[in-house]
Amino acid sequence: MDLRQLEILQAIAETGSFTACGRKLHVSQSAISRQVALLEDELGEPLFLRVGRHVRMTPAAESLVQLGQRVFQDVRDTVGGITDHTRALRGTLRLAGGMTVCLYVFPPLLQHLKRVHPQLDVRVTVATAARSVEELRAGRHDAGLLTLPVEESDLVTVPIMREELLLLTMPTHRLARKKTVSPQDLAGEPFVLFEPGSATRRVIDSLFVTEKIEPTVVMDTENVEIIKAMVKTGLGISIVPYQAVAREVREGQFFCARIDGHELVRETGWVYPRANRVPRMVLELQTAFEAITALLELAPKPGFSTFA
Numbered sequence: 001m002d003l004r005q006l007e008i009l010q011a012i013a014e015t016g017s018f019t020a021c022g023r024k025l026h027v028s029q030s031a032i033s034r035q036v037a038l039l040e041d042e043l044g045e046p047l048f049l050r051v052g053r054h055v056r057m058t059p060a061a062e063s064l065v066q067l068g069q070r071v072f073q074d075v076r077d078t079v080g081g082i083t084d085h086t087r088a089l090r091g092t093l094r095l096a097g098g099m100t101v102c103l104y105v106f107p108p109l110l111q112h113l114k115r116v117h118p119q120l121d122v123r124v125t126v127a128t129a130a131r132s133v134e135e136l137r138a139g140r141h142d143a144g145l146l147t148l149p150v151e152e153s154d155l156v157t158v159p160i161m162r163e164e165l166l167l168l169t170m171p172t173h174r175l176a177r178k179k180t181v182s183p184q185d186l187a188g189e190p191f192v193l194f195e196p197g198s199a200t201r202r203v204i205d206s207l208f209v210t211e212k213i214e215p216t217v218v219m220d221t222e223n224v225e226i227i228k229a230m231v232k233t234g235l236g237i238s239i240v241p242y243q244a245v246a247r248e249v250r251e252g253q254f255f256c257a258r259i260d261g262h263e264l265v266r267e268t269g270w271v272y273p274r275a276n277r278v279p280r281m282v283l284e285l286q287t288a289f290e291a292i293t294a295l296l297e298l299a300p301k302p303g304f305s306t307f308a
Helices: 001-014 016-026 029-043 058-084 098-104 106-116 129-137 198-211 223-233 245-252 280-295
Strands: 048-051 056-057 089-099 120-126 141-148 156-170 192-195 216-221 238-240 255-257 267-275
Touching: 001 029, 001 056, 001 058, 016 029, 056 223, 089 106, 089 245, 089 280, 098 120, 098 223, 106 120, 106 280, 120 192, 129 141, 129 156, 129 255, 129 267, 141 192, 141 280, 156 198, 156 223, 156 280, 192 198, 192 223, 192 238, 198 238, 198 267, 223 238, 267 280
Parallel strands: 089 120, 089 141, 192 216
Antiparallel strands: 048 056, 141 267, 156 238, 156 255, 156 267
């Protein structure tokens, strides 16, 4: 049995006769009859019963037609996947991400993606994870790079990034003079924090709950740049993703430290609608991220204790 014979069986099932099958496949009726006879000899079973000018499939033929449908679908999927990866992306990619992702991850990611696929049109929306999930479920975004967890049965989540959260103060702050910052050193300090309910805030709040600290929150916002600006004014201290302040810490504009006894980490990942096949745009996004991962500063280098 070969693919050509399966193709002939499907064509006979669709057209109802050997003659019509031959016209559909552009071969003679005798050639069609010959292939069917060969297959019947191989199987030891009749495949068709003649009813006037038409033929009727036997159960054996029906089973082979179903097999052919599965085989040809697998062939189409495989060939499609191969040609996808050798063809430049076109069309519009609609992305969603939070403020930190849009500031520090999307620029190098999209620069690389546009270099590989110059004809791709990219649209980016800055939104909270909750809002982005709504947009994804409504079909208004293709994918989001969101703070996890996102637990929706109709969405796929692929964790790709672990960001360390560190204490942030000005270099002149009293905590900047300490070799080690303990949780109790934070008691009584005013805080500028991410908005309540966000995944990042939940990580920070878990620290306060564990250490029985009741923080004084003087401001909360989803915008990490506003947090940094408020810390610079002396309004309060904060806990932020390291990559959002890595450059300023190196330049001495901020003091940054781990909190003794705690590893504060938030996880970020791709989120996209669940389907039978992962969209090629999502696969290309994942490939692009792997290419630029080395450019991201998700945590201080090994041996870090404090920066000043």
